[in-house]
Amino acid sequence: MSGTRRRFFQDAAVLGAGLFSLSETLRAAEPEGEQTKHAAHASPAASRAFQPMVTPDVCDLPHEMDGGVKVFKLVAQPVKKKIAPFKTIDAWGYNGSCPGPTIQVKQGERVRVIFENRLPESTSMHWHGLELPIEQDGVPYISQKPVTPGEKYVYEFTVHQEGTFFYHAHSAMQEMMGLIGFFVAHPQKDYKPRVDHDYGLVLQEWAVLPNNTVPNTAAMEFNWLTFNGVSAPMTTPLLARLGSRVRLRILNLGMDHHPIHLHGHQFVMTGTEGGRAPESTWYPMNTVLVGVAQARVVEFEAKYPGAWMIHCHLPHHMMNSMMDLLRDRAIQTADQTEEKAVGQMMSLAKSVPFEHVHPSPIAPDASSVPGFPQDAFMEMGMDEVVEKPETYGLAKNWSAGMMGMMTMVRVLPEKEYDAILMKKKMARTLAPKEQGHES
Numbered sequence: 001m002s003g004t005r006r007r008f009f010q011d012a013a014v015l016g017a018g019l020f021s022l023s024e025t026l027r028a029a030e031p032e033g034e035q036t037k038h039a040a041h042a043s044p045a046a047s048r049a050f051q052p053m054v055t056p057d058v059c060d061l062p063h064e065m066d067g068g069v070k071v072f073k074l075v076a077q078p079v080k081k082k083i084a085p086f087k088t089i090d091a092w093g094y095n096g097s098c099p100g101p102t103i104q105v106k107q108g109e110r111v112r113v114i115f116e117n118r119l120p121e122s123t124s125m126h127w128h129g130l131e132l133p134i135e136q137d138g139v140p141y142i143s144q145k146p147v148t149p150g151e152k153y154v155y156e157f158t159v160h161q162e163g164t165f166f167y168h169a170h171s172a173m174q175e176m177m178g179l180i181g182f183f184v185a186h187p188q189k190d191y192k193p194r195v196d197h198d199y200g201l202v203l204q205e206w207a208v209l210p211n212n213t214v215p216n217t218a219a220m221e222f223n224w225l226t227f228n229g230v231s232a233p234m235t236t237p238l239l240a241r242l243g244s245r246v247r248l249r250i251l252n253l254g255m256d257h258h259p260i261h262l263h264g265h266q267f268v269m270t271g272t273e274g275g276r277a278p279e280s281t282w283y284p285m286n287t288v289l290v291g292v293a294q295a296r297v298v299e300f301e302a303k304y305p306g307a308w309m310i311h312c313h314l315p316h317h318m319m320n321s322m323m324d325l326l327r328d329r330a331i332q333t334a335d336q337t338e339e340k341a342v343g344q345m346m347s348l349a350k351s352v353p354f355e356h357v358h359p360s361p362i363a364p365d366a367s368s369v370p371g372f373p374q375d376a377f378m379e380m381g382m383d384e385v386v387e388k389p390e391t392y393g394l395a396k397n398w399s400a401g402m403m404g405m406m407t408m409v410r411v412l413p414e415k416e417y418d419a420i421l422m423k424k425k426m427a428r429t430l431a432p433k434e435q436g437h438e439s
């Protein structure tokens with residue numbers, strides 16, 4: 001038995017006899033109690049229930065029923081967004097969240113969105129990929145007047161499609177400030193084969209210069225890359241029970257296309273931003289290119305236990321604050337071998353206001369080798385700073401290898417999976433106010 005596994009069971013023993021009797025309850029409420037929550041919110045008709053997608057680090061948008069209409073309220077507003085333990089930016093979002101809260105409906109439902117603009121400038125809401133009347137399309141001057149600051153606007157339409165859609169402001173710079181969110185339409189008839197876990201990831205990129213908090217929306221180069229509004233290692237790992245089937249829905253609305261790669265498993269692409277793809281089109285892959293304005297849906301069997309990375313494979317998208325760290329090295333004429341460059345990288349790494357480690361040693365004569373440093377000094381282990389139930393039991397300094405547009409799928413044997421669910425439940429009990437922000 002490995003040390004990690006032993007720790008799990010020691011901890012489980014401490015939790016007491018309640019754990020194993022609870023495990024059945026937890027399984028019934030999978031994923032993480034979300035299913036029951038949504039069924040309760042939906043219309044009385046049982047056929048309206050669906051297994052919701054979970055958007056880690058982003059809440060779902062609650063709704064009320066008005067007769068047969070599902071009513072949502074969305075407020076566009078500035079948002080202080082902590083994208084890394086040492087970096088908070090001034091983004092724009094919806095209902096205090098960036099990206100905006102996830103909207104989930106069932107195919108065939110009538111939807112009303114009461115939209116309010118609390119931004120300092122006019123905006124509108126576009127329903128990306130949805131087939132709806134032109135007056136609901138949310139394009140300023142073409143399908144509606146701009147929604148001015150302080151004004152409300154009501155959108156209403158019937159969702160006849162199924163699939164992974166999104167909502168966003170239809171103004172280029174506003175999109176790059178973070179005004180985007182998921183709009184998932186669950187099918188009338190369940191997809192086959194059914195999945196046990198359904199997760200969503202919004203890809204975003206930000207250009208925030210050192211000592212700045214406001215993203216430069218005119219930039220073409222980005223130094224902060226996020227999944228669901230946070231950079232690794234702050235991204236909450238996705239949990240999957242060993243042997244389960246997992247769906248990942250990945251949505252991109254930025255300036256770059258992102259090749260999203262999964263370690264250790266093959267997947268099939270089962271859908272796009274246009275809905276479900278026929279099974280005859282599925283083929284094995286492990287990297288899916290998610291282009292701008294696209295959604296890609298992949299599914300896989302979680303066959304192999306472990307913490308498997310999922311990340312954008314563009315090298316510069318696997319870093320945090322690259323431009324901050326590189327400084328002079330970003331200028332082509334700078335001498336990359338000089339001591340100053342090394343000193344700058346080390347001093348910046350040391351300047352963050354919390355304890356961290358640099359676990360990778362360097363050679364005694366490193367500075368004499370042309371090209372040094374590359375990844376040296378960029379790794380910052382900060383396990384305790386980003387600790388949460390979902391990170392429980394990971395190897396020491398796991399966070400040093402996690403940066404940028406990156407998270408992991410933790411494929412866990414039953415007892416370890418249940419132990420983490422138990423920890424999540426306990427964390428919720430201890431911090432009830434944060435419950436709404438738990439994925």
Ligand SMILES: [Cu+2]
Binds near residue numbers: 256313317
């Ligand atoms: Cu990328």
